[in-house]
């Protein structure tokens with residue numbers, strides 16, 4: 001048979017790989033503390049579920065949804081959310097499109113706008129779809145390092161100056177996997193660069209609502225004139241514990257919104273109406289849930305970071321997201337992130353995401369997702385401490401575990 005080259009070139013998705021590693025231990029009945037995938041463990045608030053149930057009972061919601069860019073009440077709720085939280089005005093008809101989660105929106109936008117000679121600048125390390133949406137769509141990808149605002153601006157400017165094929169810049173702040181945050185001044189500079197170099201900006205704002213200690217992550221659309229070049233993509237997955245529902249939205253530049261809307265009318269024709277109706281309930285009346293979900297992550301962050309600190313693995317506490325990015329401790333630095341993940345699984349029966357899953361630049365670290373309770377986190381810390389105490393680093397140098 002002829003080869004399936006496009007798919008064969010794709011590496012196995014990081015969480016598929018981690019699940020494969022985990023399954024052998026689960027089959028043996030071993031209790032694994034799982035902090036690998038950012039898959040919220042809390043339930044969706046009851047009024048949102050109830051809104052879905054009631055809407056699903058109405059036969060008219062069972063048809064293809066019109067228009068495929070999202071029902072009017074959903075797009076209006078998005079516009080209200082932006083107005084209320086960021087004082088950003090959006091045109092409900094031309095500047096908002098409903099998406100089947102943020103990932104789908106990014107992927108289909110990539111497909112809609114990419115041509116073979118185009119290059120897209122993506123953060124490094126980054127959430128995999130930021131890179132692979134464009135590679136799958138046939139474009140080239142170049143990277144910039146996630147570091148201080150000033151250094152990122154210098155690097156992005158240099159890349160724009162030297163490569164005229166850069167069609168778009170992908171951003172994601174608060175960032176997965178590093179938890180890196182920026183201030184509005186960074187977005188102002190990026191928008192100015194994008195206008196100067198005639199480049200689009202796509203900002204993944206999936207962690208808009210998961211901000212701690214009073215920090216409020218800026219929306220790129222708050223920058224005056226941002227809509228000339230930028231779109232922002234948001235998700236209900238994390239903010240309202242709705243990852244399985246697959247609902248999000250993209251807002252901003254009319255040309256990019258129209259490109260995504262058009263390609264979606266060919267591919268998927270939009271989201272089941274009761275899900276959109278339930279999402280309206282979340283966006284318009286969900287502030288209380290949003291806050292309590294955020295508080296839960298903040299408490300878990302504190303427990304995990306303090307615990308790691310106590311056992312001699314200091315990490316930077318993130319200002320936002322549901323992740324703690326943890327450089328591999330010095331004594332294990334001879335291991336790459338997948339090997340270190342395997343060691344943690346084998347010796348401490350806990351699982352994290354290996355940094356390599358977010359690109360080469362992540363291979364010196366692992367990512368903890370804050371999806372276990374504080375009690376389970378304390379248990380994980382105890383297991384880690386026992387393991388670290390019982391082992392000398394030299395054992396691991398000798399027993400390098402195959403990267404698989």
Ligand SMILES: Cc1ncc(COP(=O)(O)O)c(C=O)c1O
Pocket residue numbers: 038100101102103104127172175176204206234235236237243246247248
């Ligand atoms: C940065 C980022 N964007 C998007 C997503 C996925 O969002 P959704 O569930 O809406 O597709 C995630 C999930 O982990 C993420 O970390």
